[in-house]
Structure formats: structure tokens, C-alpha cells
Amino acid sequence: MTKKDIIRPYGDTSGDGKMQISFSLPVPADAFGKEAARLLLKQIGFDDIEICGMRDLREGYTHFIAYVVTSAAVDASRIKVKVVETPVMGMEATDEYIRENIGHEITVVGACIESDAHTVGIDAIMNMKGYNHRYGLERYQYFNAINLGAQVPCEDLLQRARAEKADVILVSQVVTQKNIHIKNLTKLIELAEAEQLRDKMLFICGGPRISHELAIELGYDAGFGTGSYATDVASYIAITLAGKIVKG
């Protein structure tokens, strides 16, 4: 393993391991509190602990700001990234691709499920207008995009998807407090399995805290995080569905 393969944090000298940390503890803002903070960082395994900021948060809490050194290192050759691997095509190219390889419109039903009302993200992907100068799926010739909007119960989404004979289901989850997104996404997949819909459609989820990896883990086909565009999703759908046709 060459030296380059070892990845360590960098402050101002290669491999110096410097990190910035801040956190609050239920301790007073005094020497005792500072020592508690130092011991905590030591217990985590940090060296060269420099607690440079200590702010009294009142009610018995104190905020600490520290610089520390970690001896942790990551072996670059062991990093396996699960990412959506299909190439990204523009709108016209995708439409063209679908015309040639699939030959009919793809029906996509999307929603923010359960308690989530954050529609901006899924609108960015689905609505005509799109996002950041990329049109949404509605604008594509070969997509029939049905956006059910906010707070759609999983049951309703699946029912509609069945009714529309959807090829793809798109789900958005933005709120993640207490891992509510995991619960909701899992519920949808379990229902889909129970209703024998899981294998009939692509299940795709998205949101700022969603990664492709997490999506796979939860039983989805793909996941899209912050900064995704309709082009990414449309290309993925087109190429993946075309692949299924070939295989099937």
C-alpha cells in the first residue's frame, strides 16, 4: 500500500490529522467542565486536544469548541462507493433513448409520503419547471409524470400506482428527525411487497439525507440526494427499464 492510499485529515501539513469539533456537555463552564470535555475527546481517541472555546449555555450546559488530532486513517483501496452508475443524458437524449429502446411512455407516480410536506424536492424532479435550469419529468415527451404532492399515505400512493399501471414510483423524504424517513420508507416497501407490487415497478427515493447506498439498504432500486436533477433520475429510469426489457 503506497503512502497515497492512506487518507488522513489535513490541517496545514500532510497527514497532520487535524479536526475541528464542537459539542455541548451538561457541565459548568469552568475548569471541571473543560476537563470533562478533554477527557471525553481523549476517550474517543483523539490526541493533542486543544479546547479553544468554552461557552456557557446556561441551565447547566456548556458548549466546547476544540481542535484535535486523530490517528485514524482510511485505506483508499478499500473504499467501495455505491452510486447510481448509469450515465446522465440530457432531456432530448433521454426521450430519444426511450423511443428507441422502450418505445412507449413511462408512467411515474411520485409523492412525499406520510407526514412529510416538503414538496420542493420532488417538484424539482417532476414538475414542468424543474430546477436550476433542468426541466422536470413532466416536460419529457416520454414520461407520464403524476405528482401526488405532500403527505400522501403509503397506501394511497400504491393504490394510485397500481391504478395508473406505473412503471416507477418516486418517493421523497425530507424530515429525518428521529429517523422518521427510515420508518416511512420501510413501511412503503413492506406494503409494496405485501401487495406484490415491489417487483412490478422501480422504487426510487430521494431527499437531502438519502444516499444511493441507504436506498439500496432499505430495499429500493435507487436513491438520490442533495443536488439531484431530473436528468439524473430520467436517465437512470430509462436505462434501467431498457435493461429489464432486454433481460426479461
Next chain:
Amino acid sequence: MTKKDIIRPYGDTSGDGKMQISFSLPVPADAFGKEAARLLLKQIGFDDIEICGMRDLREGYTHFIAYVVTSAAVDASRIKVKVVETPVMGMEATDEYIRENIGHEITVVGACIESDAHTVGIDAIMNMKGYNHRYGLERYQYFNAINLGAQVPCEDLLQRARAEKADVILVSQVVTQKNIHIKNLTKLIELAEAEQLRDKMLFICGGPRISHELAIELGYDAGFGTGSYATDVASYIAITLAGKIVKG
């Protein structure tokens, strides 16, 4: 051990273990880089790793901002804080104390040693004017304060201290890059020992990264960090020297 004795970071729920972290890695700002960052945090031992910020620093580096959960906890009953334990008196009280318990002027020689030119800190302690409405040692009736200023070689400081028959040496160290302060402070103590001066005077150091604990570790009698005032130092000196007279 009661629950209260276990100290854990607090985000918005007791003991949730939340911490904020940022650091740079020699990786590109992409899925590979993000995964490297995640693995690094995992290796350190964090859970619920949420990498919320990724900033391209150019030249092959990327900056990550993350929130994580630590399972580390500190046992409050095991925290031992080394702090200066003498009570803090005002200027008049200290003078009065010295008059009664020591009976003569205390001579203090101070300096920023070696390469360090940051005099503001030691001036705050020694000069007439003081700092934040606390007068410096010069203003005390019972202190003869000799401030040698910036960049004083250790040899010169000790020579002057000997010449003045100093009771106390005050050293300031502000620059800490590459632990230069440790080197300089160690050099002074070793020279003092070689010259048999160590036991003849109190050795006190100070600076923003100095703690009493570090000072003790380096062989000093006391250390004063950020936010110290002349009152702290003067009280410590008076009470400690009075104690020595009693013992001696």
C-alpha cells in the same frame, strides 16, 4: 454511579451524544470523497454519521462538515482537575496580606522568552495599567515588578533574576506552532536546574494555551491561561511564598 455522573454530549435530547465535526481530506469532492470521510468517522468510532457539508478546497482536497453521535461518556466522579487553589484577593488585600505574612517586597522578573514577541499577555499581568480594570503587579505596593519584555533568551532571564534576587519568575508563551512553547518552557526549567536556581524562586508560566496542569507537568509551580488577571497571580504568589516561609 448515578445517571447524573455520566457525562455525554447533548444536542437536543439528554445523552444523545451529538457532536459537530469538520475536517479536510486529500480526496475529491464526490461520492468517493464523501465515503472516505464517512469511513474515517466510523473508524474513529462515531455512529449516525451525517455528512451535511462537502466543500471543494481545490488541489485535491475537500472539506467536510458532519454531525455524528458518540457513545463516549465521562464518569464525573473520576474527573480530577488540577487548578491553582489559592483564593483570589484584590490588590489592597494582597498588599495587606504580604505586609502581614511576608513583611517585605516581592521581586518578580518576567519575560516572553526566546522567539516569542507577544507581550500583551504578560503586560496585562505585570504593567501598571493591567487588564480589564485590574491593575498589574507594578501597581502593587509590595511587588517589585521587572518586565523584560519580548524575545528574551532564557539565559538572560535567569541571569537578571539572579542579579535581582528575584522571588518569582514569570514567563509568557503565546506561539504554540509545532509545540515551540513546550520546547522553550522546558529549556528554561532545565537551565534553571543546571544553574541551581529552580528551588530558589517560584516559576510561573502563562499564555492562552497554558493550563495549570501543563505547567506542573513541565516542572513549573503554576500556570495561568486565557482570562487570567494580576489578582490571580498576585494572590497565588503571596499565599504560596507565605506558606514557604512558614514551612521553611
Next chain:
Amino acid sequence: MLKLEIDPGLKQRARSAAAKIAGSFNWLFDEYSSLTIERTVLRFLGIDGALKDGKPLPNVVVDHLHAKQALANGTAIPVAKAMLSGNLTAQSVAEAVGRGDLDLTNLPSVPPQEIFEVLDGLSAKMLKHIRTQRETREQLFQRFGPRRVPAIYVIVATGNIYEDVVQAKAAAAEGADIIAVIRSTAQSLLDYVPYGATTVGFGGTYATQENFRIMRAALDEVSEDQQRYISLTNYASGLCMPEIAAMGAMERLDLMLNDAMYGILFRDINPKRTLLDQYFSRMINACAGIEIQTGEDNYLTTSDAVEKAYTVTASQLLNEQFALLSGVKPEKMGLGHAYEIDPELESSFSYELAHALLTRELFPDSPVKYMPPTKFASGNIFKTHLMDAMFNFTGQLTHQGVQLLGMMTEAIHTPHLADRSLAIENAQYIFKAVKDLDASLSLAPDSFVNTRANSVLREAVEFLERVAEEGLFTAMARGEFADIKRPENGGKGLDGVFRKGADYFNPFLDKMKQELGL
């Protein structure tokens, strides 16, 4: 001083178009009532608590009457009747209905005079309690001195009222003037108000009367410690606007989110239901001396802050007119706007300065509610902290009434204790740094800032005149507001609106109108 030169003709046109729009709903306000209005009456009569399954007793009673199609004349009379017949308190009446022991449509007849006496007594008592709460607040402000301008407003949102208390007390000690307990996700859509102290919520803590009480008590305590009156706020909007307003009045909340149109546009609640409910709920706020706050910021979380700036102005003007109809005084109208400008926009600060000054110029007496950057907040906490600083700068420079502090973790999670503390530090530093800056500066009349403010107002006027022409409901149905189509008979809660019967009676409505001089 930074002062805009605004075409007075435009101001005049703006107000008359808005007044025309708001003034066309007398038919609704006079002739209709809703389930939540009736539940409010019950709460005011003293009915509280819930069944084992969580269904609140006010809902039990109203649903009971509704199911029997006996709601047209309101709930006050049947409950009073039952009280008299059984020599019961209102609460025992409700409990009996809850147990299925009592049918309110099948009561022995009672002389109307007795009924009105009972109701007069109970309503006088409740209105006195509310007045006392208002006076207590006024005395506390008298004692501790007035709120700072802009006031420092922070949210707590742990989901657990007891955890919220810790965070609220800490925030108050650090300098917060107003604590908002954020509601659990989409409480707007619940057609009841949960009961009791709650410890589980998503993205916030349920608005319940007990939670209000717990937090008010905690803040009264800190107010003493800090020798500064710490205000409490929560949300009225949704399917229970008047009920929550009533709870706020009873528990001495000091401000309440109460937007005339939020429910319609952003929660798909039926337009008639929303306008009707806000009318009564704001009257309650007015009687209680509670400062209302409106939700113009919501327009900008989905639309562009420059392109759609006029929608904020238009909504402020409408909110003002609707509030006047409910007897809310201008100095209690916290009209909203927000620093939702794209940080990548050149001269973003100048745009915002123009918008912030326009609000102040149009509503000089309003304790304007100024919302922080949220849409462009990103996972880069350091950048978000700076955007919040620019927002704080604008708030102090233009003397907004209430500064809803931004959090550097806006894009990540509901605020941690330290996030809130850093937000307060941010505001305190900037407020102090630019304290009197305004006094040194003036605005060139042909400057970008002045020109921009005038053009936003012009767009708002043109928009409002168009809406006045076609009518608010038609305009909403066509998606003129926030690009969302809301048909008059669509949305949630329409079935909870009913036409009053000939003998309809709401003892509070009449008394409040009188008290407010309406």
C-alpha cells in the same frame, strides 16, 4: 435615517384594493360557523380533557351534535340546557356525553332566560380571566420594561415539552425575548387539539393547553430571574384556529402565528373554513392582547424572493385588512416577511434592504415579524451563520419588530442547544454593532433601493386590484396565490362549516365584538 420615498397614491390604492377584498366576506363571517368555532365555545365554557382514546371532549360533544344534525344553533345552548337540567358543570355534561350517558338533543325544556343567564355568567367569567391574563402581561412589561426592537425570537422543537423547557430557559437566559414552541409536523391538519403534556412529536412539540401551561410557567420563572418578560408564542393556524387561540388566551401566550390564508394555500384547508375560523380566532387574540404574526415567509420558501416579492406585500395588506375586521390593532399585527434571497445574487443585501424598508414604510406601527434565510441554508453551517448575520444586520438597521433568529444548522436538523445559543450570540453581536447605524445613513431617492421598493409595491397593487376585481376565491381557484390552485369548495374541512340556524347563539362572539368595538 433610512427612509423610502413611496408614491402616496400607490399606498392608497394598495389599501383600498385590500380592504375591498377583505370586506366582501361579511356573508361568511355573519352567517356561518364551524366545528372548531363550536369546540372553542365549549372550551371557553370550561370543557377540557379527553377520552381514553385521546379524543378531546370538545370534539366529543360537537361531533355528537353534528352527527345528530343538531349543530345549526351552536353548542352553547344545548350544553347550558343540560347543565340546568342535570345541575351539572359544563365539564360533567361533556363527560356524560363522552360516556354515552347523555343525549344533548333529547333534553327537557328549560326557560331560555335561564339558559342565557348561565351562559352570560360563564362567558363573563372566561372573558374576565382572559382580561386578567392580558393585564398580567401588561403589568409584567411595565415592571420589567418593554421588549427590545427587534425582539430576539428563537424556536424550541425537541418534540418533548420537558426538553423544550430546558432549551427555552437556557435561551431566555442567553438573551431571547420570545420563545416559540414549534408544533409537531402538520398539526394544522388535525381537526382536534391533542390533550395533555406531550413528549413525542416530529419536528416539534404538539400545541396542547397543558404544554402551553408548562412552558408559560417555566418562562414566568425565567422572567423573574432575568428581570425581563419572556414572551411565549405558538401557532393558531390550521383546522383548529380558534381553539388554539382560545388556549393561548387562557394560558397567556403573548404572540400567535395567525395568518388569514396560510391554511388555504399551504395546508389545503378549505378557503371558507379558513377565513371563517381566522375571523373568530383573531378576535380571541385581540381580546387577549395577543400579538398575531402572519406567514408571508411561506410564499418565499417555494418561490423566488425577488420575482415574488410582491406576493409578500400583497399578503401583508390582506392580512392587515382581515385583522382589522377582527379588531386587531395595528400595533398587534406582526406582519411577516423573510430574508429568503439567493446568496448568489449580486446585491442580495440591497434587495433585502428594499423589501425590509417597504414593509416598515407600509406598516409603521406593526411589530413586523422578520424570518431568516431557510431556503438557501445549506449543510455548510459556516455559510449559513453568515447569511443569518446579514439577516440580523438588516433587521436591526431597519428596526423590524421581531427577529426570528436563523440557525446555522437550518438545513440539517431542528436546533440543538448550542445552535440556538450561537444564533443568539450572532444577533446580539450584530444588533450591537449596527445599533445606531441607521441614524447616520440616508437613502438617495433615485437609488436602487428606493426604486426597487416602489416597483415591488406597484406589482402588489396591480395584483391586488386584479384580485379585487375577480374576487378572492376566484383568484385562489385560478392559482393566483403562491401558484397553487385552491377551489372554493375544495380542501380539507369544508364539511365542518355550517350555516347558522335562526336560533344560533355564541355567547363569546357577541361579547367580544362589543369589547372590541366591532
Next chain:
Amino acid sequence: MLKLEIDPGLKQRARSAAAKIAGSFNWLFDEYSSLTIERTVLRFLGIDGALKDGKPLPNVVVDHLHAKQALANGTAIPVAKAMLSGNLTAQSVAEAVGRGDLDLTNLPSVPPQEIFEVLDGLSAKMLKHIRTQRETREQLFQRFGPRRVPAIYVIVATGNIYEDVVQAKAAAAEGADIIAVIRSTAQSLLDYVPYGATTVGFGGTYATQENFRIMRAALDEVSEDQQRYISLTNYASGLCMPEIAAMGAMERLDLMLNDAMYGILFRDINPKRTLLDQYFSRMINACAGIEIQTGEDNYLTTSDAVEKAYTVTASQLLNEQFALLSGVKPEKMGLGHAYEIDPELESSFSYELAHALLTRELFPDSPVKYMPPTKFASGNIFKTHLMDAMFNFTGQLTHQGVQLLGMMTEAIHTPHLADRSLAIENAQYIFKAVKDLDASLSLAPDSFVNTRANSVLREAVEFLERVAEEGLFTAMARGEFADIKRPENGGKGLDGVFRKGADYFNPFLDKMKQELGL
């Protein structure tokens, strides 16, 4: 536009007092030279390199003559003589002296005409090189467009020139316009310039000619990538002012820290030595088209920014007059000031606005060098980041020339890669947000900001007139500057100042004076 109304009489008095003070040193400038001036001559003649023990050859030669008390007439003549006698290059002469093989006081006589011819040739060649470097810079600015105002200036300070290069390139790619390689602690006090590429320094990297060359090459590369000319800067001040200025001229540095009085006040270097050295070093800067920057910020790192604001103004006026005497044009005078205000002070921003505008008003052509908060930077990186934002706001609003970006870790460590990047992000965001804000605003003449600026200028004038009266050296000896007493014959380096002999010759001084029209 934000424009101060300053009493024109005060401006006039300020300039004449400063001119009187600076104008009284002709005796020093005309009749004296120093060790470092002579070493500069040698460097310009082509002598470079060092002995095994690190002693640079220019020092070897000068010390050799000095030891033999043969320096009065300068080093140029003896070296030229040795070249002619031995048919050697200047470098071989120095090497021979270094080996102890050559005694420059014991040379066969050579016709003076030949000597002057040799020196004329060598000096013409070097001045041509310097001119070419200047033209190269001008062409690059022509090609890539002018520097932004304020320019984004960041420091690198790893101690290792190669690590510095990585950080500098990253910073340039992110938007920095000027890279400063901070010097190793107290290089000011070295009476020689270290030789070669260096990788170990404390708090910074040694200023050496090779380090200059390495960094310039790296930045030339990024300039091409970015299609933006990235400037390089370093420090001249100290015991080697003219030598470092010469190295900067040869290696195309674009700016140099060069303060007329910094060495005296903040490094306890002898007053005569400092003034003499700065005179020649600034002439070199002027010929090379290098923008000088002065160190007024140093006054405020120890004194209060409000109380001692006038010392900044006074120093700017003096630095200007001294610079004019060395032929530096106003548009190359980066006079300094600093945002060192206490963040706890009420209206801190308004104070700073007054100070920043005053500098711009007094020196409208100066690419003012604006320093960030450092003294009140604390370990609370979030707060420091905000103070830096207010500093950036002021810089853009008042169009300062060069913005030395503050780092949120100012109180902790020399900047990490990410710290610098966040600082650039801070500046870029704020600069953009308030880009044209200035155009919308004006200042009330009786406002706090205007009044404050006038009163600072008045204090500065009174101070300078007092100093003009008693003389600069006397005033310094009495501690009038920065509260530090600096006697005329105290401090380091006085023994390196000598009176010129009758046959003294410095081929560069005369030619430069001519070129600069002095």
C-alpha cells in the same frame, strides 16, 4: 455614495505637518549608508549563495570590508576592482572572499573609469531585469484584467515553502487575488537573509529569494489556469529591508510590506537604521512597480482602536510622505488600517465605518490595505467568523483596496487549508451581497459617522503638529508613538549604519533616483 465631509483646512494641516517631519531627514538619506544597503548592492551586482554555515555571501563580503574598516566608500568599488583584477564575476569574487582567498582591501589599483564602466554595465543589466519584471506584471494584468477591489488577500504560513505552495494554489483557485507568505517569527531581527528553499519555520516561512522564486512560479501557473493574475507579497521590514526589497524586485513580487517606522516601534530596531533602510528599499519597490503596504494595524494590536484611532491616521500620513521621498506613486501606496474594534462596543460598526471612510477620503488613490479583526478574535470560531463578515462588509462598502481576510481560527493557529477557504467564502459572499450598496446610501453631515471621522483627523493633526515641532526622533524617544520609548541611538542595528566616505559610490541609488525623477 458614502462620502465624508472633511474640513479641508484640517487635511491641509495634516499633510504639511507630515511633510515637515519626513522632510527633515535629508541629512540621513544623503550622507549615510548601512550594512544591508551595501549587501543589497552586492546582490544587485549578482552575488548570491551562502557559506556552508549558512552565512550569505553578501554578508561575508560586507562583513569582510566592515571588519577592515573599509566600508565607508561602499562595496561596489572594491568588488568591481577585484573583478577587473582577477577577471572574475562578482559571484566568484564573493566566493573567493568567502574561502579567505581574497582580501578586498588589498587589491592592485585599477583605473577608475574601468571600474565605473563595469558597474555601469552590471547596474544597467539589473535595472533592466527589474524593469522587465515590472513590464511582465503589467502585461499580465493587461491580459487577465485588473485586480478586484477590494482584492482578496490571504496568508499562507505553514513554515514549509512546498506546503505553502499547495495552500497558495488552492486559495488562488478559490478566488484569492493576492497570496502573502508569512515570514518565520521575527525574521525582522536577522541581520541577513537566509538562503535557499526552506521547510522549517515558526509561524511562517523564511523570506528567501529561492522561496520567492518557487512561489512566484507556482502562482504564475495558477494565474494561467485561472486566467487571473495572482499577486505575491512578502515582508521587507526589518534589518534587511533593502535586500528583501531587491529580492522581491528580481523575483517579481507584486506587493511588499514596507513600513517606514515598523522596525523602530515594533521590533526595536534603531530609528536611524530603519529610516535609512526604508528610504532605499522603497526606491527599489518603486522602480520595480511593487505596491508597498504599511503596518498601521500594529498600533491597534496593543492599543484601543477607538482611543488610538488617530495614531493610525498619523502614521498613514507619515508613511505617505516618506514614500513620496522614495518616488513611490500614490496608487502604489497601500496604507494600512485595521478592524480591531471591540465587538462588545456599542455601534462598533459605525466607528469602523468612520475610520474606513476617513482613510479613503484622505488617500483616494491609495489601494488601502485593510486588516481584519485579530485582537478580539477568540477561540470561538463562530463568533470570529462573524466579526470577519462585518470587516468584509465594511471593506466592500467603502471600497478599500486590499482586504486581508480574517480567519475564524485567528486566535488558535496559523490557518489550516479549510480556514482559508471559509475566509474566502465569507468575503465572496459578503462582497457580492453588498456590491453596489454604497451607491444607494449617503451620509448625513451631522451624523455620528461624519463627526467621528473629523474628530479622529483633528486628533491626528494635533499629534503630528506636536511631533513636527519637537522632531520625530525626540517624539519617539518620549514614547509618543505606540506608547513605546525608542531613543535615537537605541535599538538593534545602529552599528550597521555608517557615514559615507568622500568616494562613496552606490551605482543603483543614483540610477534609481534618476529613473524615479527624484
